Amino acid sequence: MLFEVWAPEAGRVELRADGTAYAMERAPSSGSSGSGDSGPGSSSGPGCAASGGWWRVAAPAGHGTRYGFSLDGGPVLPDPRSRRQPDGPDGLSAVVDHARFTWRHPWHGRPLPGAVLYELHVGTFTPEGTLDAAVRHLPHLAELGVTHVELMPLCPFPGTHGWGYEGVSLWAVHEPYGGPEALKRFVDAAHGHGLGVVLDVVHNHLGPSGNHLPAFGPYFTQTHHTPWGAAVNLDAPGSDEVRAYLLGSALAWLRDYRLDGLRLDAVHALRDTRATHYLAELSSSVDALAAREGRPLFLIAESDLNDPATTIPREAGGLGVHAQWNDDFHHALRTALTAESQGYYADFARDPLPALAKTLTGGFFHDGTYSSFRGRSHGRPLDPRTTPAHRLLAYAQTHDQIGNRAVGDRLAQHLSPGLLACAAALVLTSPFTPMLFMGEEWGARTPWQFFTDHTDPELAEAVRTGRRREFAAHGWPESAIPDPQDPETRNRSCLDWQEPERPPHTRLLSWNRELTALRRSQPELANPDLSGVRVAYDTRERWLVVRRGAVRTVVNLSDGEVKVPLGRGARAEVLAAWAPCAPPGADGRLRLAPESAAVVRIAE
Template sequence: MAKQNIINRTIGVNFNTSGTAEALVWAPFTDHLVLKLKNSEVAMLKQQHGYFSVTTDQLKPGDQYQFLVNDKTLPDAASLFQPEGVHGPSAAFDLKAFDWTDHGWQNIPLSNYIIYELHTGTFSPDGTFNGIEEKLNYLIKLGITAIEIMPVSQFPGSRNWGYDGVFPFAVQNSYGGAAALQQLVNACHKKGLAVILDVVYNHLGPEGNYFGQFGPYFTDKYHTPWGSALNFDDAGCDEVRRYFIENVLMWFRDFHVDALRMDAVHAIRDFSPVHILREINQHVAELMEQAGRTHYVIAECDLNDTRYINPLQKEGYGFSGQWIDEFHHALRVAAGGERNGYYSDFNGITDLANAYQNGYVYHGQYSNQRQKTFGTTTEGIDGSQFVVFSQNHDQVGNRMLGERSSQLFSFEMQKLMAGAVMISPFLPMLFMGEEWSETNPFQFFVSHSEKELIEAVRKGRKAEFADFHAEGEAPDPQAISTFENSKLSWDLLDKGHHKVMLDYYKNFIQLRKSQSAFKHTDRENMSVVVDEVNNTLVIQRWTNDQQVICLLNFSKQQQQINIPEEVTNWQKLLDSADPKWNGPATSPEIISAGKLSVPPEAILIYTQYHA
């Protein structure tokens, strides 16, 4: 593991204890580097391995600056703030200036995470970090324990999902910048909420990407679906690796973020002796040891390879957990959703049962879509290492029209799908607004300024839906209306069935938190019985002091479900078909062995406690 400064950020512009600015820039593509200030220029001293450095009292926090690289004036590749956007000058920011009040905060156990994924620009009316802060009390009452914020690194314009960021260290100016993010994290900790930040290390966006003019940040050895691959194992890779390791450490150390969700790690190619992902997690482990704080790194990975989530001690990459798209895919098909595109590889209720038992649906079987045997066994891995959901930004926003479940499934099925996530031995995640059956879509939006790029994005979106046989036209990603249409409708919370759904979610989340059989993420204490013909599942979970039985009917007809012989005088915990949840009929309060009639598209939960 390369030696890395754990205590302080060293690259870019930083301020020492005396308030003097120290700049360290990697620019091996030039022999001379100049720091350009408002009224002066400061020559920088060339160091080893392509670095340039300078210490100066001419640059203060808030001052704008740039670098002169081969006669081109460029913003800082390690900028912390871009007040005028991706093409403007950088602004110096003192990471140590914020007055933190969360010194007593300790990250909650990962197994207690109930995650709420949100997009800063569309979550609140004003689309800022302050807008999120104003809604924290709402999230607490809902029962959320951790918010997951989609990427905030500076992107072009003011409208973007965040995956087109081009300044990994700079916090989006239209959201409020770095100080506002620090304030939000501090406020979350004050209220007992953990904060997960989505980060992107598999590519950088196309507009405002000046990295290639400084040094070999990219490699031609590999390609990604989104642009040039970052250089983690080619000539010059040591300093690229340092750059992204420093980025990870900054979010934890200087922004007090509790966890990172790392986007599409399967697209990060590295054949070094120590994979960059493993090295990142090695440094995180060192930071935790030195700082005495707990941090988690969660991967988005579609390779079904437990090497990513195996601990460092077992030669894994050391991720705390990963998103499981396959649970979502199996759940959607079981619920009657389409079976085109990547959904074609899933067989509904049988694969959903498989997902409950194994996390991965494919853990060594043949995949028709991939045309190969796919996946590894998950034996011995705790359920807290898997994050599951019925909706997320990808699965909603990457539909052509961005429809949520509220537009695709009945009210009863929405309740069943929510329940299917909550009763799992995995970490549940909600996508903003699903808890009140939000009707507005979440669509793909950008705000580029380059005409050719705008047209390329439009054409790319149309081509993306070829496998899904979608009819009609995709919304224009560049149009302001596409962004505005994706904002949450907060005025729906106390209206009709939206209020009912919100109360239902609150009730289910409280159930998840209060019942030991649901709270624990032990995958061993669970049995799953599937009825393919009638499209039903019977899931039993237990701890030393409690047993629960969950009856899930995904069919559109009432079904007779066999209750196991050991079930005697079990009490009802939840009934999604109860009229109080706008359901068709209530079920018995007490059940015993035999058959129970379960309403269509419903989930029933019964329990028995042990003294």
């Protein structure tokens, strides 16, 4: 088997495989898709640059062979392109033969337009915290009506439990979750239920513990700085190979694990001054792989730039990413539901219903307007002709918007079931691609808190202290902030799968199922044209109507009954209602109970 590694600054490199040492020879470029792959059948292509600095040797090996590389007589380090880390980020790598797995379910993919996503953290989705345990609940997700499961990051990280955003070994699967074979079993089972699978990947930084990339080459640069320190090297000397490393990892997830898409974490932290931005190169490579595979593949960016160029097609001058998260919709919805006004909520909280109306019709709230949180103007307007609404994701809750709160509290811990029903109606009938966070469909009241399992005592204490100081600055007593390193913090964050069987959770689950079914059955709700969306509202009575063709989503956020005008003489069919709701009378007004929602169709 051929082993390769990029180490341009090393004078001598040695492979250690199953306890035997093999001297490696310099090679002008990579000749395969990386060490530890499937062996025969591996090919070069996107992810393999030719800038030199490669080392190569053939050695007897097969599936499961443990190996690593020693640079200039130093310690044996894991392969940067390791497909498996059986003993964690600091241990030896293991060869993975992807051809050994037998896929049971043929799969032709599910495209992004028309999708409903479900964000899931493997480590807290079940008490066991494994991919195999998560498979048990795939029928629940299929019945819920979502189309894709979005898995939070799976790359190896120190310890057993964590969010996954401090992962390393960008080609491997966290062993406590079940490793590579478990991910394949999960994806295959999901496809068997008609569900696509999206993976959250982190290209903007790596974790501080177990990150051995700097020993191999210039994977990071001091040219730019990010909140995590030195930036990933996308434009400095040596960046050809670093970009190839990231591209190769992305394509490997989609190809070797039959994933349907990738969510890209915090792309605004990808510092790149080259003529072709890394995101454009990545989107081009993914589109080419989709053509070769004969199934749709897509990228979803997390970006706080409010820049339409992120999702404008490359041929129209954009970066070509297929969708992006839209926090503006979340912020407007949250302030309308809760009246929160701190931090980045301030601008939205001044007039929550107008802010929500603006995001529902224009995508971004900050589209060149002044952002008091940033102290400057922010964003740029969307053009519906180049940005169909499905390219923006809409959500009432995400891992960030729950877990980055002091105590990880969900909306269900503050709002009535009726207001939760209003939130679900606005998300699931919006013109955007909806996304739910795990447990949201039944109004889960378990918190989702920030937790870690760092094995380095100094790092563990630094994280614990930093978390407490951060929220103490906002008035929280340190004693109220959960200890990230306490195993109970993770345990509290696990879903309670008995909740959906109890009121009011059972009713909320049925309501979410009803809304996803409506999204499939009503053509207007699948129309991604933002220019056709109209919103009416009353700030005093706190009702809002979203008009999409003949369909109206009507919400009453007040604690009193309201009569919402739908048009004099309008004849309407109530398609779904949280509380008993009669069609409008002769005056064209829909009588809506306090804190409730309805979806109606106006007769032509």
